[in-house]
Amino acid sequence: MRSGLVDFHCHLDLYPDHAAAVERCERDGVFTLTVTTTPKAWPRNHELASATRHVRAALGLHPQLVAERAHEIALWEELLPQTRYVGEVGLDAGPRFYKSFETQKEVFARVLSLCAVAGDKIVTTHSVRATKVVLDMIEQHMPPPHGRVVLHWFTGTAAEAKRAVDLGCYFSVNADMLNNDKRAAITKSLPLDRVLTETDGPFTQTDARPATPSDVWITVESLARLHGLPPSELSATILRNLKSVLSN
Ligand code: MN
Numbered sequence: 726m727r728s729g730l731v732d733f734h735c736h737l738d739l740y741p742d743h744a745a746a747v748e749r750c751e752r753d754g755v756f757t758l759t760v761t762t763t764p765k766a767w768p769r770n771h772e773l774a775s776a777t778r779h780v781r782a783a784l785g786l787h788p789q790l791v792a793e794r795a796h797e798i799a800l801w802e803e804l805l806p807q808t809r810y811v812g813e814v815g816l817d818a819g820p821r822f823y824k825s826f827e828t829q830k831e832v833f834a835r836v837l838s839l840c841a842v843a844g845d846k847i848v849t850t851h852s853v854r855a856t857k858v859v860l861d862m863i864e865q866h867m868p869p870p871h872g873r874v875v876l877h878w879f880t881g882t883a884a885e886a887k888r889a890v891d892l893g894c895y896f897s898v899n900a901d902m903l904n905n906d907k908r909a910a911i912t913k914s915l916p917l918d919r920v921l922t923e924t925d926g927p928f929t930q931t932d933a934r935p936a937t938p939s940d941v942w943i944t945v946e947s948l949a950r951l952h953g954l955p956p957s958e959l960s961a962t963i964l965r966n967l968k969s970v971l972s973n
Contacts, residue, residue: 747777747780762786784804786801814833
């Protein structure tokens with residue numbers, strides 16, 4: 726087992742045994758950011774993560790849940806002072822969620838504005854079919870240095886990637902972003918000092934079962950191959966990037 730891996734976007738509370746999933750990260754030494762999809766899930770996630778060295782919990786309100794749960798933004802706001810980590814938040818303009826898109830934008834604007842006021846938040850952000858609007862909103866509501874955005878599972882164009890870099894964003898990369906040539910080419914264009922790794926487990930698969938944070942080594946190896954670097958060097962770069970994300 727390799728230690729010092731980074732899974733910067735995972736849903737530990739969505740595995741059958743939440744506490745055991747947290748313990749595995751701790752045992753394997755995987756630095757894991759466990760995101761929440763509703764602020765109601767925060768207390769338990771925070772409690773379990775607080776007892777560890779390697780796991781941190783993020784406070785979220787998932788854009789796919791905004792249609793039913795937009796009112797939970799009040800609870801989200803109340804809990805925000807308890808953490809530096811925010812997510813999963815963002816926008817989803819996919820066909821199943823498009824009807825709540827205007828409400829999603831209101832919620833996300835509120836999230837970014839409050840994070841900007843706080844000044845030191847790290848926000849793991851969903852941007853399905855909405856990269857441009859997400860970037861517009863970051864620029865408007867939380868430009869650097871008022872916070873740090875990590876774009877999770879980036880699916881935008883090369884030009885949007887460049888714009889995101891200029892806005893100070895980081896990217897958390899998962900195995901699915903490397904399994905076709907077009908996506909891999911865009912992933913390769915991301916500056917290596919802005920790249921983190923993630924699984925988005927349990928929503929991605931490894932060997933036909935839900936991926937767990939330890940499986941992130943597969944992404945480290947793929948990224949290393951993509952860049953022609955030894956995996957140990959790529960892994961050290963990711964750890965360095967984690968430190969820099971956390972540093973201001
Ligand atoms: Mn997710």
